Amino acid sequence: MGALLLAQEGAPDFPILTALVLVPAVGAVAVALIPRARAELHRGVALLFSAAAGALAIYVLAAFDKNDAGMQFETNRSWIGDFGISWHLGVDGISLFLVVLTAVLFPLALLGSTPSHDAKPYYAWLLLLEAGCLGVFVALDLFLFFVMFEIVLVPMYFLIGGWGYARRVYAAIKFFLFTMFGSALMLVGIVALAYLHRDGVEDQNRAVATELLAEQEDPQAAPPAVQAQIAELQADVPLSFDLVEIAEARTVTDDSSGANPFDWTAARWIFLAFALAFAVKVPLFPLHTWLPDAHTEAPTAGSVILAGVLLKLGTYGLLRFGLYLFPDAASFFAPAFVTLGVIGIVYGAIVATMQRDLKRLVAYSSVAHLGFIVLGIFAITTQGLQGGLLQNVNHGLSTGALFLLVGMISDRRHTREISALKGLQKAAPIFAAVFTVVMMSSIGLPGLNGFVGEFLVLIGSFLTRRWWAVVAATGVILAALYLLWAYQRVFHGEPDDDNRHFPEMNWREGLVLAPLLGLIVFLGIYPKPVLERMQPSVDRLIEHVEANSDYTEPPVATEGPAVSAGEEARDEEAEG
């Protein structure tokens, strides 16, 4: 709300990202102000505001310049001047599709499910959640990012705890405390980084000033311009929390030899403080235990948003605030992250196979999918990063759709036990067909979006982490195992008395799932529009990492644009 005033102070062009963050926030206030008696309005107003945010995001997508690797649609206004904290927003190829995914998934999640009671606070919390998520993806100020990252917890806590299933209170508290625990140290890290950056800039400036002084024969007689320059360089530097400024200044670098593991310089410690927050959010094995509970107990819309958007806050954070902010520390710790990612892939898949609750199965499949994304990111190759980013979107679409479908089953049958469901395919063939497509996308069947992402991740990681990629590839097989087996038990066979009258998908549900199915197929066949918008920013990020660490990307990864890899994938599936 403070930003609204700031944004209006005569910006030359329309601050579209500010509007994108504020539209849902204003919507939340609007819903909260509508009296309880006018219940019919709550849903409509909520849909209206989330659809407006969706429209703004699609406008951003359309107006996005695909050849520009830097930040676009930037807004930068001072918020708390004393600490150099600013309302700095912007998107690039890395965050663009996460913004669009968020803004598209929210209206669909709203449309796809209705709360069991108390509609008014439910919609208000959901809209507030949307504002927070969008804020995370567009924030370019460390402090602003943290604020948005934290505020997301509150609406999600109330959504899980207020409208969830049987063990909702336990799941809500666990979710809140786990995530808050992760990000608690990040705040200390952010503050420490800002001070280190300030000291670093001061040292650099003073070094330059000393050189300038040495050049002068008589410092007193130096021309006034030079004297002014020296005075300026010797002045105190204000604090800044600006992400781009700190990342590009390279003041906080890591020059420890690594001979003594306890002799890390500050950058590595700070990186770990950041990484812990993101690892909990992703979640990375072994910090994942909050996820099955939260996903299973949350109401349908909550699960869709949790899986589709909230987990991406973690992977996005690892990219933007891990790889970009701490190139050297990130490449130093990359082996640990790819290892944990691969463990997550295999572990998540095996545990998913054992589940008796359909929703819990989907929840564990997220652990496996997110493992792929982490593997792609920390492979630090063009293909790996692109694959990871694409998988972010893919997972949001396919798992979001899966949670919607499971929610529909749960609404119809009031159970999610796999053993209680049988032969749904006979009773509801269209429902089964939609489920099949979404499931195949989650498995990674060629022709659907999941394949492109996983394939790119595997190519990318094979270049730098060969054996990890080999193990990760088994995850694809395991995914087929747990999903197909579940499908078999739920949809195949003769329906018993309980399942014989399973209602077919209605038009409203179809309307919600149609855009998701469309995107699943479109991205599977023609991922180029997405990949070519990511490519400049990804290349730039890798150059940034190479320039700031002793890491170099293997040459084969850079030969030929990664887009061709996607095309190869398409060719292969055409042959197969």
Place this chain on the structure above:
Amino acid sequence: MIGILGSLGQPLPVDPVPIDRPGVDWGAVAPMLVLVGGALVLMLVSSFVRSRRSTVGYTIFTCLVALGAIGAAIPLWLEVNDDDRGPFSTLAGSVGVDGFSTFVTFLIGAAVVLAALFIDDYLRREHLEGVEAYVLLLLSATGGVIMAHANDLIVLFLGLEVLSMAVYVLAAMHRRRVTSQEAGLKYFVLGAFSSAFFLYGIAMIYGGTGTTNLVTILETFSTSALTDDGLILAGLALLLVGLGFKVAAVPFHFWTPDVYQGSPSPMVAWMASGVKVAGFAGLMRVFDLAFIAYAVDWQPLIYAVAVATMLVGAVLAVVQTDVKRMMAYSSISHAGFVLVGVQAATDQGVEAALFYLATYVFLVAGTFGIITLVGRRGDSHHSLDDYRGLARSRPVLALTLALFLFAQAGVPFTSGFFAKFYVINAAVDAGSTWLAAVAMLSAVIAAFIYLRIAVSMYMADPAPEAAGGGDVAGAPRIAVPAGATIALTLCVIVTIGAGLWPGSIADLARDAVPVLATFR
């Protein structure tokens, strides 16, 4: 007293030796005079009023007196922040007026207003009508303001005692409840004990330096160093005991849960806000100002106390089931956060601590205000179960409490978040990064209790078995009187306002860094 005596009359013409009388700047001590005068007038007037019923008048009068004290402090604030005039001291250098003392006066005045508004309905509800509570409230506020102005350890002690004596009686205010009597007695015995420590500490400082004046102490140590400073170090440790007791720092916190639980809830609102502010004002004047030269010696001590306070407060809060006890431990944990700012021993640290206190006054007063309301007649409904279903029966009240709780947990866009941020900032800048990390971890532990209360309000249905027969039919009926509504509205405005525009308070806090001014 010195001032009154000094001004009484002309020196006798027959006296050949002129008596050196201290100059009195009446404007400078006006806030204290307004408060103590208000208390005396209130006591006097009430003795002429036959009826013991009209507490609304007393409440309004108390609020006006508190606002008057704030009003009297505003010209002082403008004066000390005027570059040409600056801070000064009066009464022979024993009372200092600077940004710090006036800022703390504002806070104590605000805490008095909030507490008086909550007390108003409470007294009528509990059939305790009478003027005593207001008189004692104003007297203890006077003590707090004196502490904030103290430029001399003896004056600090006087303020501490004026404050404490009144608060002991406030704790025992509910005459018909044994727990209240017990709380008052416990508070008194332990408080007297800690005062003795404090006094002994003053004696040792005097033995070490030959003075009790903070200005002289600061000047002495800025020009010279003692070769044998054992007495001073022991004295400082004893002062820390005395002040640590008042702010409920671990390991001097044992009275807090019992006293907070037993005392009447609106009195606890005052104890946790006004009394705590006064205690920290004394602490910062002694440690961050007069003995700044000894920072190297006392910093490790406060470091350890801060860590213990934050962790013990947060961990023990988690195992409580009584909301008042929970909030008592939570207030201990918050005291630890303020100590993190004190420990930094920098201007930034003091600023952060002041910002923390300024926001915490409104948070904790609002929280205990709502606890007062939910306690209902008898002031006995304080278990977690009594909060079940509050969101259904009283949605706005529940949302308000949720706001205060989440703000105390440090959720963004509330004052509590920036309070923590500034403290962390000061600690990191002073090189205490690990202390900042411990602080954030303890905030996560403490968040659990705020979540538990929110769970009770929002996610549990009203408990038929716990809330007693009358509540089975529906949600408990809780009245929200006008006074409490005003006070809670104020608290909400400050909590959200400071969460969006923290600069509004932070700028004030920056001007409020204490300065020891010599006699003008």
